[in-house]
Amino acid sequence: MRDVAAPAADLVARSRGGMTSRERVRAALAHREPDRIPFDLGGSRVTGIHVRAYARLRALLGLPVGEPRVGDITQQLADVEADVLDALGCDVRGVAPRAASRYRRELSEDGEYRTFVDEWGVGRRIPLDGGLYYDAYAPPLAGDVEDAAIDAYPWPDAADPARSAGMAEEARRYALEEQRAVHVGSICGGLTEGLFKLRGFEDGYMDLAAEPARARRLMERILEVKLAYWASILPQLAGVVDVVGEADDLGGQDRTLFSPATYRTLVKPLHRELFAFLHAHTDAKVFFHTCGAVRELIPDLIEIGVDVLNPVQVSAAGMETAALKREFGRDLVFWGGGVDTQRVLGSGTPDEVRTEVRRRVGDLAPGGGFVFAAVHNIQPNVPPENVLAMRLAVREVEHAG
Numbered sequence: 001m002r003d004v005a006a007p008a009a010d011l012v013a014r015s016r017g018g019m020t021s022r023e024r025v026r027a028a029l030a031h032r033e034p035d036r037i038p039f040d041l042g043g044s045r046v047t048g049i050h051v052r053a054y055a056r057l058r059a060l061l062g063l064p065v066g067e068p069r070v071g072d073i074t075q076q077l078a079d080v081e082a083d084v085l086d087a088l089g090c091d092v093r094g095v096a097p098r099a100a101s102r103y104r105r106e107l108s109e110d111g112e113y114r115t116f117v118d119e120w121g122v123g124r125r126i127p128l129d130g131g132l133y134y135d136a137y138a139p140p141l142a143g144d145v146e147d148a149a150i151d152a153y154p155w156p157d158a159a160d161p162a163r164s165a166g167m168a169e170e171a172r173r174y175a176l177e178e179q180r181a182v183h184v185g186s187i188c189g190g191l192t193e194g195l196f197k198l199r200g201f202e203d204g205y206m207d208l209a210a211e212p213a214r215a216r217r218l219m220e221r222i223l224e225v226k227l228a229y230w231a232s233i234l235p236q237l238a239g240v241v242d243v244v245g246e247a248d249d250l251g252g253q254d255r256t257l258f259s260p261a262t263y264r265t266l267v268k269p270l271h272r273e274l275f276a277f278l279h280a281h282t283d284a285k286v287f288f289h290t291c292g293a294v295r296e297l298i299p300d301l302i303e304i305g306v307d308v309l310n311p312v313q314v315s316a317a318g319m320e321t322a323a324l325k326r327e328f329g330r331d332l333v334f335w336g337g338g339v340d341t342q343r344v345l346g347s348g349t350p351d352e353v354r355t356e357v358r359r360r361v362g363d364l365a366p367g368g369g370f371v372f373a374a375v376h377n378i379q380p381n382v383p384p385e386n387v388l389a390m391r392l393a394v395r396e397v398e399h400a401g
Contacts, residue, residue, distance in 0.1 A: 021091035025181035026242060029285050029308070029333055031369040036398045037361065039391070040335070040373040042080030043092030044183045044245055045072050046289045046310060047336065047373040050132070052380035053387070054078035060384035061087050071096075073105075074124060074134045077377060085180075088391050092371070093174035095237075096185040097229065101162035119156050120188065122197045132380055139200035141218070150218050158187055158228035168236040175240040183243045183287065187229040190248025190290075191219040191270055192257075208258055212266055223270050227277055234281045243287040243308060243335075244278050251292020254317040260296050268300055275305035287335060291376065293317040295324075302331045311376045312337030314360065321363035333369045339390055341375040346382045350389035357393035365397075 018035040019027065027034040040047045049057065051068040055078075058065045063083050071079035080090070099105070103119045113125040116134070123138030141153065157163075171182045188194060195218055196204040207215035230244070248271070250256055250263065278286050285307040290297075295318030301309070309332050313319050321337055337360055339345050344356045364370040372394055378387060 020179035022175060022179050022181045022242065025091050025371060028368050028371050029242065031330070031333070031367065033366070033368045037365055037394055038091045038181070038371040039089055039394060040092040040371055041088060041090050041378075042071075042078070042085070043090065043094045043181075043373075044287075044289075044310075045075065045077060045094070045096065045185055046245075046247065046376060047092075048072065048075070048077035049080065049378040049387075050380040051076050051078045052132075053378050053382050053384070054080070054084075057384040057387050058084065060388060063087070074118070075377060076126075076133055089395075091180055092183055093178065093180045094183045094185060095167045095171045095174070097163050097167065097187050097233065098165055099162070100157045100160040102157065102160070120194070120198065121154065136197045139198055139203070141198045142200045142203050145199075145214075147214070147217055150214075150221060153221070155221060155225055156187070158225045159232040163187070163229065164233050164236060167233060168240070171237050171240045175242075181242040182237075182240055183245055184233065184237060184241045184284075185245045186247065187226060188222070190246070191222050192248050192250070192267060194222040195219055205258070208262055208266065216266055216270075219267070219270055223274060226274060230278060230281065234278075237282070241282065241284045244282060244284045245287045245289065246274065246278075247289035249292065250290045250297060251294040251313070251316060253292060253315075255293055256297060257292070260300075263297060264300065268304060271301075272304040279305055285333070291316075293319060295319060298324075298328055298332070302328065306332070308333040308335050308371075310335040311373070312364075313375050315340050315342045315375070321360050325364050325366075329364075329367065329369055333371065334364050335371040336373045336375055337364055338372040338394070339374055341379070341382075345374060345386055345390065346379060348386065350385050353386045353389040354393040354396070357390055358397055361394060361397045 024034040025038045028038050042048050051070060054068050055065055069079040071077050099119055105116050107114055107116050112128055114128055115125040118124055121140040122136050124134040125137055126134045174180050175182045195215055199207060275286050286305055287308040287310060288301060288306040289310045291313050293316040312334050314321055314337050339353060339356050339360060344352055
């Protein structure tokens with residue numbers, strides 16, 4: 001461990017002199033080349049690290065290892081602490097909404113699972129033996145649901161003051177004292193993701209195909225919750241938020257999850273309304289997370305106001321980084337895409353990780369418009385040596401340049 005930890009200590013991630021972390025990220029967001037490549041680990045719930053991988057990373061860095069604090073129970077993401085952020089030179093901090101005052105998470109055991117019901121009424125469960133995540137199950141609006149039942153559903157109270165308690169103070173500390181860029185997360189996942197969780201995948205996809213009015217009605221209710229949340233929190237964050245995060249997984253490994261025509265007819269108008277609201281109420285950039293093969297939808301996303309694309313799933317069809325930069329680099333900031341997580345980061349050697357990082361950085365960083373992050377959250381199978389190799393490779397590219 002000593003051989004690996006020594007270069008880690010030399011990262012001195014927060015550079016002395018030059019730009020602050022926040023200035024660095026803001027330069028990249030403005031499509032200018034900063035003094036070095038902005039680096040994100042743990043700045044959002046889609047650029048994080050699983051608690052198991054995080055504990056091993058702390059050990060490799062020679063930092064105290066205790067029980068990791070869970071920042072996202074569903075994905076089992078660690079709350080990345082300041083000592084790790086400083087050791088690795090992370091330029092981004094994230095703030096996320098709290099639960100409403102009326103909601104209490106109650107964990108219980110049901111056979112071979114630990115379970116709870118989330119704030120949206122969706123069941124969540126994780127296997128007691130070796131479970132890694134809380135998967136959604138028991139969709140509360142499955143079956144032949146009437147419009148009246150959708151309208152009367154107990155939707156989360158987005159404007160409850162408990163939701164935003166401490167968020168503004170936290171964001172000010174990160175932006176003004178730590179001088180890091182601030183990402184603020186949404187109240188929930190995406191509109192179609194919400195459709196599938198509330199209705200179940202079978203009913204949700206059937207709605208998109210055969211009952212589009214019902215799908216639209218349910219997604220409109222989710223949009224109302226989102227807009228109420230953003231209307232409540234954005235005035236509190238004026239001047240201290242740099243990116244506002246939204247998401248909707250639209251792509252699979254080799255194609256979109258439903259037809260582009262369905263997206264453009266049913267979902268795009270709602271996304272347009274959401275992003276227009278964000279642009280009207282904040283100067284922060286709109287960060288949009290969508291996994292998979294979404295090349296065909298990127299022009300649509302640019303048209304309706306997406307500034308930042310994440311996670312840039314480089315292993316999916318059509319998501320070749322050099323081509324994406326060439327075609328869309330003037331309009332989009334790429335936040336992610338730094339290393340192939342499906343085939344390299346988890347199962348490759350540290351040398352293979354370095355080679356992959358150099359390729360992706362070479363494709364995406366020139367001219368600015370790039371914040372380095374792994375493709376989605378770092379999973380529990382990723383060796384800490386590969387996480388460190390990823391970080392060191394970015395520094396090597398910077399020094400070589």
